[in-house]
Amino acid sequence: xxxxxxxxxxxxxxxxxxxxxxxxxxxxxxxxxxxxxxxxxxxxxxxxxxxxxxxxxxxxxxxxxxxxxxxxxxxxxxxxxxxxxxxxxxxxxxxxxxxxxxxxxxxxxxxxxxxxxxxxxxxxxxxxxxxxxxxxxxxxxxxxxxxxxxxxxxxxxxxxxxxxxxxxxxxxxxxxxxxxxxxxxxxxxxxxxxxxxxxxxxxxxxxxxxxxxxxxxxxxxxxxxxxxxxxxxxxxxxxxxxxxxxxxxxxxxxxxxxxxxxxxxxxxxxxxxxxxxxxxxxxxxxxxxxxxxxxxxxxxxxxxxxxxxxxxxxxxx
Ligand code: MTE
Numbered sequence: 001x002x003x004x005x006x007x008x009x010x011x012x013x014x015x016x017x018x019x020x021x022x023x024x025x026x027x028x029x030x031x032x033x034x035x036x037x038x039x040x041x042x043x044x045x046x047x048x049x050x051x052x053x054x055x056x057x058x059x060x061x062x063x064x065x066x067x068x069x070x071x072x073x074x075x076x077x078x079x080x081x082x083x084x085x086x087x088x089x090x091x092x093x094x095x096x097x098x099x100x101x102x103x104x105x106x107x108x109x110x111x112x113x114x115x116x117x118x119x120x121x122x123x124x125x126x127x128x129x130x131x132x133x134x135x136x137x138x139x140x141x142x143x144x145x146x147x148x149x150x151x152x153x154x155x156x157x158x159x160x161x162x163x164x165x166x167x168x169x170x171x172x173x174x175x176x177x178x179x180x181x182x183x184x185x186x187x188x189x190x191x192x193x194x195x196x197x198x199x200x201x202x203x204x205x206x207x208x209x210x211x212x213x214x215x216x217x218x219x220x221x222x223x224x225x226x227x228x229x230x231x232x233x234x235x236x237x238x239x240x241x242x243x244x245x246x247x248x249x250x251x252x253x254x255x256x257x258x259x260x261x262x263x264x265x266x267x268x269x270x271x272x273x274x275x276x277x278x279x280x281x282x283x284x285x286x287x288x289x290x291x292x293x294x295x296x297x298x299x300x301x302x303x304x305x306x307x308x309x310x311x312x313x314x315x316x317x
Pocket of ligand 1: 083135136137220231232233235
């Protein structure tokens with residue numbers, strides 16, 4: 001007999017409520033949405049109704065964020081996606097991103113490089129829901145019910161060679177629909193990277209949807225990474241390439257602002273940016289400011305990854 005031992009980050013089934021409550025929540029959000037944007041002003045009566053969406057519980061389960069799920073209206077209208085502009089209100093522009101068909105290239109130190117359509121990849125992956133906190137380097141945070149699959153399943157599918165020590169991911173760059181690409185200051189395309197042990201950690205996730213729907217374009221359709229213990233800029237959107245490589249890759253933000261956070265970019269409230277403190281964060285939709293937790297509160301699952309390393313500012317910045 002197989003006994004399923006619930007991991008600490010899984011929510012018990014009783015915490016998951018029915019579909020009609022989710023619909024109820026959506027209606028409430030439509031009413032209050034416009035007034036909530038950005039500044040975390042939310043009617044507490046709405047926050048009480050924010051609840052967990054239905055979905056597949058057979059996968060790796062649900063993470064209890066210890067906070068209400070952020071209203072979908074906020075998560076889909078307050079975005080960072082510099083390819084579409086440097087402000088938060090890019091969601092309308094992002095609708096121009098063509099996402100069908102979408103192909104993904106997997107290459108580098110792998111047994112066999114492959115180009116695969118998003119649809120074919122999805123047929124091979126164990127789709128599930130993960131509810132994670134997301135902490136932006138700009139000191140705001142949200143809680144999102146992602147749909148997608150564990151990054152370790154993508155790594156398994158790619159069959160990396162032992163020489164592969166890092167993964168570099170690359171976002172779509174299409175000047176026809178992305179006005180941000182004409183800003184010469186930035187080293188486009190947007191690129192991020194993970195160390196292989198990070199990529200196969202059970203929390204590392206590939207997002208293909210949210211709130212039980214396909215991924216909205218402004219949130220990185222059709223496929224992005226979701227790395228909840230690192231600052232949000234690590235979670236690159238609208239990915240077209242996964243490269244398995246030998247050396248630590250340079251990333252978009254390291255190149256752009258080397259005096260800010262670098263490759264590791266693990267959340268740590270003790271290390272401010274050169275311009276602002278990271279001690280607190282605005283919990284969007286909750287109308288409050290809360291203390292930021294080291295590793296964004298996921299230390300139990302990820303701190304050991306870094307235990308052999310010197311915990312100096314380079315690991316966090
Ligand atoms: N990915 C790309 N391609 N371009 C971006 O500008 N911004 C990052 C990250 N991924 C960004 C990106 C930052 S700074 C954050 S905080 C998150 O996306 C925001 O994700 P969200 O808009 O879905 O909340």
